[in-house]
Amino acid sequence: MWRDLGLVVLPLLAVLAVLPAVYDNGALLxxxxxxxxxxxxLNLTYGFSGYLxxxxxxxxxxxAYGFAMSVxxxxxxxxxxxxxxxxxxxxxxxxxxxxLRLQGAYFGLASLAAAEALLHLIGNPNLQPVTGGPYxxxxxxxYAPLLTYALALAxxxxxxLLVAWLRHARFGLRLLAARDDALAAAMAGIxxxxxxxxxxxxxxxxxxxxxxxxxxxxATFFPDAVFDLNFSIFAIVFTLFGxxxxxxxxxxxxxxxxxxxxxxxLSAPQYFQLAYGVLIxxxxxxxxxGLAGIARRIADG
Amino acid sequence: xxxxxxxxxIVFGLYFALVGIGMNLVFGVMRIVNLAHGDFIMLGAFSAxxxxxVLHLPxxxxxxxxxxxxxxxxxxxxxxxxxRLARAREPEMLSLILFFGLSQTIExxxxxxxGNSERSIPGRLLGRxxxxxxxxxxxxxxxxxxxxxxxMLGLVWLYLHRTRLGRQTRAIMAARQEAVAxxxxxHRISAIAFGIGAGLAAVAGVFAPFMLGSFTPALGIPLDxxxxxxxxxxxxxxxxxxxxxxxxxxxxxxxxxxxxxxxxDLLPDxxxxxxxxxxxxxxxxxxxxxx
Numbered sequence: 001m002w003r004d005l006g007l008v009v010l011p012l013l014a015v016l017a018v019l020p021a022v023y024d025n026g027a028l029l030x031x032x033x034x035x036x037x038x039x040x041x042l043n044l045t046y047g048f049s050g051y052l053x054x055x056x057x058x059x060x061x062x063x064a065y066g067f068a069m070s071v072x073x074x075x076x077x078x079x080x081x082x083x084x085x086x087x088x089x090x091x092x093x094x095x096x097x098x099x100l101r102l103q104g105a106y107f108g109l110a111s112l113a114a115a116e117a118l119l120h121l122i123g124n125p126n127l128q129p130v131t132g133g134p135y136x137x138x139x140x141x142x143y144a145p146l147l148t149y150a151l152a153l154a155x156x157x158x159x160x161l162l163v164a165w166l167r168h169a170r171f172g173l174r175l176l177a178a179r180d181d182a183l184a185a186a187m188a189g190i191x192x193x194x195x196x197x198x199x200x201x202x203x204x205x206x207x208x209x210x211x212x213x214x215x216x217x218x219a220t221f222f223p224d225a226v227f228d229l230n231f232s233i234f235a236i237v238f239t240l241f242g243x244x245x246x247x248x249x250x251x252x253x254x255x256x257x258x259x260x261x262x263x264x265x266l267s268a269p270q271y272f273q274l275a276y277g278v279l280i281x282x283x284x285x286x287x288x289x290g291l292a293g294i295a296r297r298i299a300d301g
Numbered sequence: 302x303x304x305x306x307x308x309x310x311i312v313f314g315l316y317f318a319l320v321g322i323g324m325n326l327v328f329g330v331m332r333i334v335n336l337a338h339g340d341f342i343m344l345g346a347f348s349a350x351x352x353x354x355v356l357h358l359p360x361x362x363x364x365x366x367x368x369x370x371x372x373x374x375x376x377x378x379x380x381x382x383x384x385r386l387a388r389a390r391e392p393e394m395l396s397l398i399l400f401f402g403l404s405q406t407i408e409x410x411x412x413x414x415x416g417n418s419e420r421s422i423p424g425r426l427l428g429r430x431x432x433x434x435x436x437x438x439x440x441x442x443x444x445x446x447x448x449x450x451x452x453m454l455g456l457v458w459l460y461l462h463r464t465r466l467g468r469q470t471r472a473i474m475a476a477r478q479e480a481v482a483x484x485x486x487x488h489r490i491s492a493i494a495f496g497i498g499a500g501l502a503a504v505a506g507v508f509a510p511f512m513l514g515s516f517t518p519a520l521g522i523p524l525d526x527x528x529x530x531x532x533x534x535x536x537x538x539x540x541x542x543x544x545x546x547x548x549x550x551x552x553x554x555x556x557x558x559x560x561x562x563x564x565x566d567l568l569p570d571x572x573x574x575x576x577x578x579x580x581x582x583x584x585x586x587x588x589x590x591x592x
Contacts, residue, residue, distance in 0.1 A: 050394070052394065052397070052398070054401070098578050099574070099577075099578070101578070102577055102578075104393045104394055104397065105334040105393065105394075105397045106577055108397055109334070109525075109526070109529050109573070110573060110574050110577050110578075112522075112526065113526055113530075113569070113570035113571075113573045113574055114570065114574060116523075116526065116570045117567050117570035117571055117574070120564075120566045120567045120570070121567065124563055124564065125563060126563050126564075229522065233405065236398075236401075240398065270409045270412040270413045271409070271413075272409075273405050273406075273408060273409035273412070274405075274406060274409035274410060274413070276402075276405060277402045277403065277404070277405030277406030277407075277408075277409055278402070278406055279402070280398060280399070280401060280402025280405065281382075281399055281402035281403060281406065283398070283402075284386075284395045284396075284398045284399035284402060285382070285385055285386070285399065288389060288391070288395055
């Protein structure tokens with residue numbers, strides 16, 4: 001646990017905290033943090049309970065809209081709005097807990113359907129007075145680049161601490177046992193339902209909070225932008241590439257792949273979709289445990 | 302209005318059964334959710350665009366060409382991807398991820414080759430003038446699509462129940478281990494089933510421009526959700542349950558469009574979630590699949 005903190009969490013946070021002083025593209029830095037949080041959040045649920053939510057972006061969008069609606073409709077101060085965003089994603093997570101009864105593909109597709117349903121609901125023209133409908137939201141929460149970046153780093157720190165703790169605590173080991181063999185774990189007296197529920201809600205909360213910060217920073221967005229399936233896809237690719245269930249894996253995934261994504265340029269999204277599609281297939285076929293699995297193989301000789 | 306919604310619901314329902322049946326056949330035989338199924342349909346729609354609107358082939362020729370071409374293309378895809386998966390530690394989860402990757406790859410290639418702009422095909426290519434059916438008047442293209450869907454569903458039934466290959470296919474669906482034990486060549490039968498699934502997707506794709514309106518390379522994922530909803534309502538792994546699922550889905554969709562039109566987009570998603578939660582084995586299913 002302390003080794004994880006010293007070797008991964010602290011160096012990463014230190015570098016990210018210093019970067020704005022030497023690199024002036026603040027929006028890009030924030031996006032990096034957003035994807036680090038999303039990858040670690042997905043890592044929580046996929047790495048520790050085996051549930052792969054294709055609709056993970058639903059929590060991100062719920063957080064963004066929780067923020068937007070609490071600020072525009074209730075006149076909440078932005079900091080409270082971020083908490084409201086987290087609350088909104090927790091609420092969605094609670095509503096979706098019955099999905100945890102499903103397994104594998106059923107869960108993945110049901111969560112995707114739930115995210116799409118949420119997008120259709122929020123983007124519905126009939127709800128324009130409440131959500132802004134298909135015309136999106138325009139926020140006047142105030143532009144606060146440093147504060148939003150600091151908040152994002154704090155959310156990242158909390159999420160990574162949780163992952164680091166789970167990797168060593170009894171609670172996390174129980175979850176891993178339940179992931180690998182639910183029946184045997186249940187026979188050994190592990191409360192599977194409670195464990196999965198807790199991790200599911202924590203994962204939802206992480207995405208919701210960072211979604212709220214993203215909404216604050218972006219200020220003007222359409223429903224399609226914050227419910228964009230690419231958020232899910234990126235988080236899945238980064239996590240799988242690095243190695244689900246590890247702490248450093250998803251970090252490497254984001255830094256390498258999202259770094260590459262930005263280095264080559266955003267002009268033609270198809271090329272990245274192609275590269276990521278092929279990458280997903282190669283990972284599934286040859287390296288199901290990602291970079292972490294390759295590292296382990298080398299270490300074992 | 303009610304009668305019209307019911308009649309068009311049945312017509313569209315037959316078509317939705319065709320949309321879903323290829324995915325269901327693949328699931329029944331391989332226990333794989335083929336997330337590239339929607340993209341096969343999307344590619345079918347593009348072939349219809351080239352064959353019907355550009356080359357002006359007669360529709361039956363386009364249907365046969367589409368089926369044969371996609372069937373043949375499906376065989377190498379099967380041998381390249383599936384046998385390797387079967388040896389993995391968590392085949393079900395990995396197959397979902399793998400075919401998701403395939404879906405993204407196909408969508409990206411289609412966007413690079415054909416562009417992202419919306420395309421459509423004029424309905425008159427399937428014949429002019431309205432048709433009277435079930436006491437209602439509707440476009441000829443819809444009835445054409447429903448009739449072809451019904452014929453394809455019938456052919457699937459004949460294949461599964463009246464041919465040697467089909468009986469072996471059903472044996473694998475019912476009891477995989479025993480099928481291996483009595484000497485059935487699992488990979489050969491599965492590859493053919495995968496090819497048939499792709500061919501059926503192509504036929505569904507040929508009619509997609511007429512039934513679903515204009516199309517883009519991004520059609521795949523929404524069609525995956527629709528297909529999955531349709532086959533989950535019927536019964537996963539039971540290709541004929543798909544017909545029931547398609548008709549229920551079609552009628553519900555048309556009723557929603559008639560009475561609650563702005564929320565009709567929500568329907569596939571909500572139906573999928575509700576059926577999975579309330580009756581996870583589908584209306585005709587026996588197995589239960591709970592975590």
